[in-house]
Amino acid sequence: MRTSAGLPIVEELRERIQRLEGAATRRRLVLPFGIKEIDRHLPGGGLALGALHEVAGGGNGAIDGAAAALFTAGIAARARGKVLWCITRPDLFAPAFAQAGLLPGRVIYVEAGEAVLACFEEGLRHGGLGAVVAEVARLSMTASRRLQLAAESSGAIGIAIRRWRRQTEATDFGQPTASVTRWRVSALPATPLPIPGVGRARWQLELIRCRAGESADFEVEACDAKGRLALPSGLVHGPGQKEIGRRRAAR
């Protein structure tokens, strides 16, 4: 990214591609994470509004989807307006979302069952919602393209939480879809505390796919009371940076 950003010919090509995609007529609005390290990997400097995003859990998270739901709740909390949340299994616990900044008055839940994709699309098309979230197991290319078009038409941010019944089905996450970004959130040991106890939760946040961008990995601290992520303080100028420097020096 850094090497290609300055070249005028690359910029011109990007513009032409954007015009072909049909999004050039209006500027793409984004929802930044507020963390420079993450935002610079995303085109436009944040999660695109009016687009479909996918979030899955890693390891056991592919089945329970707890971290993925909380990560999504953090995004929805920072979006504006009401939120529609389509669920397939009634096991989410609203107080946890309130602690991530998503107040209960803003979220409408719908137990969609089989009709989850239809409800998801209906919500995306409506236009009065800030974010639409759905728990989806299978997401085909056709279905995801429909959802992406619906999201483009209204400007709401659509987030599909990929959640499967069995661990073996989670390989489905490798299949191509029309979503703009694709994330995997897995639990990491919490920030160590000087006293006995569990510190602030940490996640391994993998940006697996990003249209017009490159994939990346981050280690972040989980949502605070306003839904914001944070970088672990020891890492910003810590070991990661030093290692890059050392590698350069060795070359």
Add this chain to the structure above:
Amino acid sequence: MVLALDAAAQRAGLRVGMPAAKAQALRDAEPAADAEALDRLALWALQRYAPVAAADAPDGLVIDTTGTAHLHGGEDALVKGMVDQLAASGVAARAAIADSWGAAHAFARYVARPTLVVPAGDSVKAVLDLPIASLRLPKNMVEELRVLGFERIAELAAKPRAPLALRFGPELGRRLDQAMGCLSEPINPVRPSALIEVRRVFAEPIGAPETIARTTGKLVAQLCEMLEAKGLGARRLDLLFHRVDNRIEAIRIGTALPVRDVKRLTRLLCDKIETVDPGFGIEIMRLAATLAEPLAPKQTISSLTEEPEADVSSLIDTLANRVGEQRLYRFAPVASDVPERSVQRIAPAAPNIGEAWQDHWPRPARLLPTPEPIETVALLPDHPPVSFIWRGVRRRVKCADGPERVFGEWWKRDVELIAVRDYFRIEDEAGERFWIYRAGDGEDAATGTHRWFLHGIFG
């Protein structure tokens, strides 16, 4: 002779086995008032449950629940709710759902269960076991059939029809066919006198979905004009299709708030057209606002500084008509320390109750529907486990927070008087965080079984 009594009759002094004349002398029967009450009940069913409902004199209601059960959470929930509602207003009722009017009539009266839902397609088989008295035949005909040795419908159905018809007339065969569902029996739905209704009669029967949709649009526009003249908005709309073969198909939609918007109502109705079977054609379409509420024009509040909150009621209506009203909700806080009682479901359009949960302890993103027992190695009374086995996987606990003690709510149930749960938030070596609790305080066995449970998963 009095054969059966309900509680009210017993209070009035009637006894089983008493001659009918004596019973009537004790309490005057009022057939006219009874019929009137039954009609009122039919109107209530019409507004509450289904677009096609009628009084089934002298002692019943008949309701066509086709296409409306999902609004009440399925057929089981529908009949249970209906019987409970009736019981709450002092009417002892039994309800049954079956494939045909005749079968449902028989099941409701001759199966001793308060509610019964016969799975679709099984009615014919189930109805064969019932006594012949359930066939809605004249009393003397039933007596004569008994003399001939017929007891159950199965025996009657196995006999050739011609000799029976010769002896008893066509009535017997007709009732038998109606109970089996091979002869259609149209229900003439009850209509309140002040019903706001528009209808359209076709010279040629129609059947194509596009034609139905176009006509629906025209009917909705007419109905909305009538509603506007009265200052009302529709809460429930019924679209009835009278088919050429004398059957009635129906669509019912409901809205969360009174609506008079032509486009929106048309859209809600048209979403359901695919559920209508036009058969050989539709002769008449009738659109009625079964439930209408006052809807006055309202001035919108404009503000220069704040952006108006977007109106999502149209989305709520669309989704509620698709998946059912009960499956669309918001969560609201309840002042309770017991986690599963700390949330309540409220209607999506209801006003906010409280801001959010007050406690500052971290709560898990997923709460298991029922706490799952785990095997642990733990020190009593107030230490978290060192390791535990959940779903066959052993995990070592690296760090833990707790205990957070939750006391039973004695004002809800007596057994909770001294019950205690100690919650711990623990993290295993892989970094996964769980919410577990021990039933009991670790010292006194009266407070709980001292077994451990996993209740939630943190992200």
